[in-house]
Amino acid sequence: MPKTITEQNLRLLVDTLLKEGARVVAPKQAGTMALYEPLKSGDELALGALPRRSAKETFFPLCETILTFEKDKGGVRVNDVDPASFPETVLLCARPCDAAAPSILDAVFSWDYNDEFYLERRRKTTIIGLACTTADDACFCTAVGLSPADTRGSDLFLTPLEGGGYAAQAVTDKGKELLEKRAQFFSDAGSAKPLPPAEPAGESLDLEKIKSWLDNNFENPLWTEIADRCAGCGACAFLCPACHCFDIVDEGTEAKGARRKSWDACGFAKFTNHASGHNPRDMQNKRYRNRIMHKFKYYGDKFGQTLCTGCGRCIRACPVGIDIKAVLDEINSK
Amino acid sequence: MCDNKNIYLPHLATIEEIVDETPDVRTLRLVFQDEQVRENFSFRAGQFAEYSAFGAGESTFCIASSPTRKGYIECCFRATGRVTESLRQLEVGDTMGVRGPYGNSFPIEEFEGKSLVFVAGGIALPPLRTVIWNCLDLRDRFKDITIVYGARTEADLVYKRELEEWQERGDVNLVKTVDPGGNGPDWDGKVGFVPTILEEATPSAQNTIALVCGPPVMIKFTLPVLERLGFTDDAIYTTLENRMKCGLGKCGRCNVGNTYVCKDGPVFTAKQVKAMPQEF
Numbered sequence: 001m002p003k004t005i006t007e008q009n010l011r012l013l014v015d016t017l018l019k020e021g022a023r024v025v026a027p028k029q030a031g032t033m034a035l036y037e038p039l040k041s042g043d044e045l046a047l048g049a050l051p052r053r054s055a056k057e058t059f060f061p062l063c064e065t066i067l068t069f070e071k072d073k074g075g076v077r078v079n080d081v082d083p084a085s086f087p088e089t090v091l092l093c094a095r096p097c098d099a100a101a102p103s104i105l106d107a108v109f110s111w112d113y114n115d116e117f118y119l120e121r122r123r124k125t126t127i128i129g130l131a132c133t134t135a136d137d138a139c140f141c142t143a144v145g146l147s148p149a150d151t152r153g154s155d156l157f158l159t160p161l162e163g164g165g166y167a168a169q170a171v172t173d174k175g176k177e178l179l180e181k182r183a184q185f186f187s188d189a190g191s192a193k194p195l196p197p198a199e200p201a202g203e204s205l206d207l208e209k210i211k212s213w214l215d216n217n218f219e220n221p222l223w224t225e226i227a228d229r230c231a232g233c234g235a236c237a238f239l240c241p242a243c244h245c246f247d248i249v250d251e252g253t254e255a256k257g258a259r260r261k262s263w264d265a266c267g268f269a270k271f272t273n274h275a276s277g278h279n280p281r282d283m284q285n286k287r288y289r290n291r292i293m294h295k296f297k298y299y300g301d302k303f304g305q306t307l308c309t310g311c312g313r314c315i316r317a318c319p320v321g322i323d324i325k326a327v328l329d330e331i332n333s334k
Numbered sequence: 335m336c337d338n339k340n341i342y343l344p345h346l347a348t349i350e351e352i353v354d355e356t357p358d359v360r361t362l363r364l365v366f367q368d369e370q371v372r373e374n375f376s377f378r379a380g381q382f383a384e385y386s387a388f389g390a391g392e393s394t395f396c397i398a399s400s401p402t403r404k405g406y407i408e409c410c411f412r413a414t415g416r417v418t419e420s421l422r423q424l425e426v427g428d429t430m431g432v433r434g435p436y437g438n439s440f441p442i443e444e445f446e447g448k449s450l451v452f453v454a455g456g457i458a459l460p461p462l463r464t465v466i467w468n469c470l471d472l473r474d475r476f477k478d479i480t481i482v483y484g485a486r487t488e489a490d491l492v493y494k495r496e497l498e499e500w501q502e503r504g505d506v507n508l509v510k511t512v513d514p515g516g517n518g519p520d521w522d523g524k525v526g527f528v529p530t531i532l533e534e535a536t537p538s539a540q541n542t543i544a545l546v547c548g549p550p551v552m553i554k555f556t557l558p559v560l561e562r563l564g565f566t567d568d569a570i571y572t573t574l575e576n577r578m579k580c581g582l583g584k585c586g587r588c589n590v591g592n593t594y595v596c597k598d599g600p601v602f603t604a605k606q607v608k609a610m611p612q613e614f
């Protein structure tokens with residue numbers, strides 16, 4: 001039997017989950033923008049807004065401690081961080097472009113060696129996706145094979161209904177369990193129709209064709225024409241739900257401190273700098289090329305997936321107006 | 335802390351011995367503190383590890399000792415930055431961190447029955463020294479062993495005591511050289527750049543593997559010499575040293591095209607290197 005949930009009950013669901021000790025991450029108004037943030041109450045839920053940053057932080061924090069150390073006369077002690085201590089989490093109202101990203105990133109974090117910092121958070125998170133009914137100029141999820149109503153990566157999926165409320169569809173067992181366990185918040189579906197999904201305007205991309213062009217065009221004037229003006233600010237990578245490069249740094253002193261894993265970006269000038277001063281990607285166009293290659297070729301070569309969900313965040317934020325969709329359109333037309 | 339799920343957690347190791355090779359290059363002999371790790375740790379020549387100075391961070395070095403020598407590992411590094419300077423501050427008896435071994439290795443079994451030519455420049459001897467000792471400890475499995483090793487000056491040569499040892503044992507042909515002007519009055523080796531000296535030494539390419547490590551310019555000028563001597567690109571091995579952080583194929587830093595040096599390398603044949611985009 002299909003289910004629905006009212007907006008009021010959605011907020012009450014948040015309150016119940018919080019009361020039981022879960023972490024609830026959802027769009028929340030933060031000044032002039034909405035962000036995916038841990039909520040303190042269901043009232044904070046910002047249902048209409050597309051969050052400025054992606055939901056990636058839910059699984060892969062901007063910065064996290066991976067061990068701590070202390071040194072004294074007795075020697076050095078290294079203390080582990082136990083991923084078992086991570087809280088149960090519900091990521092609520094994740095847009096399809098955000099919900100799909102972790103299921104793509106699972107491949108790199110579980111490849112050969114398991115990164116439990118990421119994977120344990122994934123296991124402990126239930127994703128409730130939310131269909132988009134409006135899109136802006138930068139949205140292009142349909143061009144990379146997703147859609148505003150795509151349930152990929154979601155455990156439970158909400159679709160806004162005419163006259164208010166949401167249709168709730170279980171996508172995975174986790175989602176089904178949530179529906180059953182929280183039955184008091186859901187009703188049987190009536191006759192209300194779903195609102196029509198958003199229609200991102202972008203031309204569809206032939207990802208196979210783009211990949212095969214990239215296979216053969218490591219050297220191409222395009223990289224200088226388009227990417228020379230990239231400022232290497234890293235905004236695109238930091239806003240991206242699918243970028244996963246990181247650094248490992250020690251903070252504190254020799255006597256006491258923490259080793260931390262923190263986001264990094266291949267657009268930064270020193271990302272590949274050798275200690276000798278030699279830098280394999282010594283020009284910005286080479287760094288931008290790596291960004292496109294990683295997303296649309298290397299990740300495919302390795303894991304058979306594309307590292308972009310068409311969320312458009314990098315387009316909205318780029319200070320020099322580099323539009324990844326335009327770059328892809330250009331490659332697609334070659 | 336050993337049977338742990340945290341892939342970024344290093345083993346603790348005690349510095350057992352320190353040798354200053356040059357004013358800024360140092361060799362550390364490390365012994366794992368945990369008895370089980372000490373017994374179970376194994377690696378293959380060519381693999382690397384992430385070494386940490388707590389408070390400063392981690393640095394990538396090859397494991398410079400031979401897998402045939404059990405009970406300890408050695409690394410040899412040049413102090414050039416934050417971590418390496420901090421590692422240099424440590425003394426005998428101090429603790430540091432080691433995680434690894436990572437990466438692929440030299441296929442030593444495939445080299446058996448062949449002659450070997452090692453060509454190294456400056457601080458790049460460590461990644462070959464592990465292979466050299468590995469093969470010398472199994473000496474009867476290989477034919478001729480030639481080592482051409484050069485540095486800018488006499489003072490820049492690393493492993494000086496081992497160079498002497500190789501020179502004195504009768505089953506290694508050691509050719510050591512320093513750049514013109516780098517020799518003192520008592521220098522008993524050659525004077526000239528590594529590629530030139532290699533060409534003069536004319537090692538036979540017949541049934542021979544060449545292993546080359548050095549700064550990019552040395553490698554650039556050495557490959558054509560090896561070619562003239564008759565070496566094919568799949569008989570020449572080298573290591574790539576793109577900057578690394580995780581060492582585990584996750585942080586996205588070390589790639590050359592779609593090759594991840596930390597997972598697919600650091601050991602490659604010249605044939606593989608030539609097929610890669612120029613991103614190293």
Ligand SMILES: Cc1cc2nc3c(=O)[nH]c(=O)nc-3n(C[C@H](O)[C@H](O)[C@H](O)COP(=O)(O)OP(=O)(O)OC[C@H]3O[C@@H](n4cnc5c(N)ncnc54)[C@H](O)[C@@H]3O)c2cc1C
Pocket residue numbers: 273274275276277382392393394395396410411412413414415416417418419457460461574575576577578600
């Ligand atoms: C597979 C592999 C094997 C290796 N084996 C060896 C080996 O056996 N021995 C060896 O000596 N080396 C080896 N290396 C190289 C070694 O990893 C580096 O020399 C070492 O990591 C330098 O670390 P560091 O933290 O001391 O330098 P860093 O502190 O990272 O500094 C390196 C350089 O980066 C620049 N830099 C860093 N931070 C900044 C900043 N904030 N602003 C401006 N510039 C900055 C500077 O130019 C500095 O000199 C190997 C590398 C690889 C990938």
Ligand code: SF4
Pocket residue numbers: 236239240241242243295307308309310311312313314315324
């Ligand atoms: S590359 Fe840009 S459009 Fe694609 S997922 Fe990342 S931020 Fe969104």
Ligand code: SF4
Pocket residue numbers: 229230231232233234235236237267314317318319320321322
């Ligand atoms: S946001 Fe724009 S300028 Fe900044 S790194 Fe990305 S492409 Fe370059």
Ligand code: FES
Pocket residue numbers: 577578579580581582583584585586587588589594595596597
């Ligand atoms: S060092 Fe992190 S991916 Fe290779």
